[in-house]
Amino acid sequence: MDAERHVAEVLPTHTPELFAAAVRRAADLLRAGEVVALPTETVYGLAANALDARAVAKIYEIKGRPAHNPIIVHVADFALARRCVSAWPEAAERLAKSFWPGPLTLVLPRASEIPNLVTAGGDTVGVRWPRHPFMQAVIRECGFPLAAPSANLSNQVSPTNAEHVRQGLGGRIPLIVDGGQSQVGIESTVVDVSGAGVRVLRPGMIHEAALAAALGELRWPIEEMSSQKSSEDARETLRSPGLLERHYAPTARLVVCAWRDDDDLLAQLAVYRAHAAHTFVIAHTRIPSGMNFGGVSVIPHDAEAYARALYGELHRCDAEGAELIAVEAPPSRPEWAAIADRLRRASA
Ligand code: TXA
Numbered sequence: 001m002d003a004e005r006h007v008a009e010v011l012p013t014h015t016p017e018l019f020a021a022a023v024r025r026a027a028d029l030l031r032a033g034e035v036v037a038l039p040t041e042t043v044y045g046l047a048a049n050a051l052d053a054r055a056v057a058k059i060y061e062i063k064g065r066p067a068h069n070p071i072i073v074h075v076a077d078f079a080l081a082r083r084c085v086s087a088w089p090e091a092a093e094r095l096a097k098s099f100w101p102g103p104l105t106l107v108l109p110r111a112s113e114i115p116n117l118v119t120a121g122g123d124t125v126g127v128r129w130p131r132h133p134f135m136q137a138v139i140r141e142c143g144f145p146l147a148a149p150s151a152n153l154s155n156q157v158s159p160t161n162a163e164h165v166r167q168g169l170g171g172r173i174p175l176i177v178d179g180g181q182s183q184v185g186i187e188s189t190v191v192d193v194s195g196a197g198v199r200v201l202r203p204g205m206i207h208e209a210a211l212a213a214a215l216g217e218l219r220w221p222i223e224e225m226s227s228q229k230s231s232e233d234a235r236e237t238l239r240s241p242g243l244l245e246r247h248y249a250p251t252a253r254l255v256v257c258a259w260r261d262d263d264d265l266l267a268q269l270a271v272y273r274a275h276a277a278h279t280f281v282i283a284h285t286r287i288p289s290g291m292n293f294g295g296v297s298v299i300p301h302d303a304e305a306y307a308r309a310l311y312g313e314l315h316r317c318d319a320e321g322a323e324l325i326a327v328e329a330p331p332s333r334p335e336w337a338a339i340a341d342r343l344r345r346a347s348a
């Protein structure tokens with residue numbers, strides 16, 4: 001089945017008048033059961049009315065998303081969040097109070113009002129109250145929750161600006177709202193609080209120590225999914241299909257490595273047999289110099305700034321025809337865990 005043909009209208013939001021006009025246009029399309037791309041602080045989302053199964057079906061079709069992968073529901077207040085779920089345990093209360101609005105998705109028992117398509121037939125629903133003012137304004141204007149995965153074709157790198165969305169999906173959707181560069185830059189932390197205990201299903205910039213601090217004495221053994229591997233992963237895939245190994249990947253081959261100096265880097269890259277002109281390096285401490293790489297990007301040695309810049313660099317490498325992307329290994333500190341996770345998946 002072919003997705004309907006469109007040439008996406010791209011609406012700016014940088015004055016109060018433009019912002020208000022874009023809210024009205026997005027809400028009109030969403031009320032009519034259409035799918036539109038909207039900015040969030042993590043990555044851009046491909047949004048539809050979460051209570052309208054036919055609208056949600058279009059999301060799967062447009063993205064080429066497998067039907068077994070559930071979609072996060074976005075809300076803009078606690079009342080709407082509670083309407084999407086059938087239980088609100090103390091752990092959800094504490095995490096939501098600490099991190100909402102923000103880059104945290106809580107997996108909870110679903111309300112019957114949420115269509116099967118949103119939950120991929122499962123008993124739980126992922127709920128997030130995003131911080132981006134545009135997303136909040138549209139949800140308030142609509143009055144219904146918005147189902148929204150990242151606004152990219154399935155298995156590609158998530159978009160962090162409107163142009164990334166236009167390049168990937170511009171021919172398949174009627175509207176892209178330009179809300180600027182996504183300030184977090186990688187996808188939300190997904191935490192399962194639907195059963196006994198708290199499980200991190202997808203690491204994000206709200207890391208384990210921050211979650212534990214918010215949970216206080218409720219601090220059940222937090223099971224950190226990303227630190228375990230292989231057989232565990234295979235089992236977890238069923239619980240959260242977004243954890244499939246190769247995901248968040250650019251078209252080019254991506255390798256993560258640490259090097260002492262330029263010669264060491266060249267020696268390590270030789271095994272991949274890529275032309276220097278088609279090799280791109282993303283570095284944060286040891287910056288290669290005087291070599292004929294297709295490109296060298298320096299991104300800040302600071303986890304938050306790095307996360308904000310990373311996907312933009314991967315999109316740029318792909319756009320410039322990279323065959324090989326060598327990324328300097330990130331530090332192993334907790335605030336870098338989600339970045340390391342995304343790089344590991346992109347290189348799998
Ligand atoms: O930051 C984000 O989370 C962005 C923005 C748009 O909000 N959304 C996003 O959606 O990254 P998506 O669909 O690309 O990734 C959602 C992840 C997937 O790994 C999915 O399997 C998992 O969340 N997920 C969603 N609902 C779930 C549920 N009920 N149980 C377990 N995992 C769930």
Ligand code: MG
Pocket residue numbers: 149150158
């Ligand atoms: Mg995604």
